[in-house]
Amino acid sequence: MRDLDDTDREILRLLLADGRRPYADIAERVDLSPPAVSDRVERLQDLGVIERFTVDIDGSTLRDGVQVLVTLRPDGHRVGDVRETLAGLDGVEHVFETADGRLLASMAAPDGEVRGRLAGALDMAAVREFSVDLLAGAEWTPALGDATIGIDCVECGNTVTEEGVLAEVGGERRAFCCASCEAAFRERYEELERGA
Template structure:
């Protein structure tokens, strides 16, 4: 398995700047052919590095409510469920979970009514308290700089290095840290598939 190289990072940076950029424009910058760029982007999608091409809406240009930053102190082990619920809410833009299991999110809420958003989105018994700050400005500047792949083995959970293995099974791509994990996973996968068919 090949790690990210400078060309991959440049392609990612160009797509972060403008996800609608054509393969030809990218090819001119990285000195590859457009089909080679398309192959690299497809590989990055298969690896899960690129999850999709999304629209970045500047909500400051829309009149829909007050932009806020909210920090939630939640019950132990509730952070993941709370973050998932918030991630599904239309008003919420970004959700973060801290190592201390706090949930921080940005949202645009009508009349600044954060309590109504929380009541309609999360189990309030999981929220111990919260703090709201009105945002005056926001920017989002993701970067890949010198990033390397950090895939997790689908069998044992270890980090997959460039020497790792990749296997496609029934249209899904799986990553493994070694041949042993790949063999073990495939064997169990085949057993489960045979059991489901039988």
């Protein structure tokens, strides 16, 4: 399994700018044939680098409520639960967890009542601090830089390098750091399948 090269990164940049860009246009810009671009995009999907193609909506053109940034500091052992609940709320666009255990969420509150809305969904007793800031604007620009593939082996958790193996097991593409991890995973998977 090879790592990302400059052509892969440029394909990703072009797709980030316009996910509906025709492969012929991308091919012209990266000096490949359209089928070669298609193969690379498929490989990036198989590796999980591209999860899906989606619509990027300009929230400023829609009337969906007051845009706010919510900052929460849950009790340490509750950060994951609060983050998961927060991410599932209608109107929440992004949730970030900081290294010190704070959660930041950008969201639209249709009625402007953020505190009541969160209190109805979250166990506020698990939240030590809470603040809401009105957003004047927001922009999200994913940066690739010199990114490399950082996939973990599904068997042992080690990083999958160029010597790694990408194999289909149970109808899904899975990444392994080596052939022995693939064999161990496949054997255990087939054993569980026989026992089911």
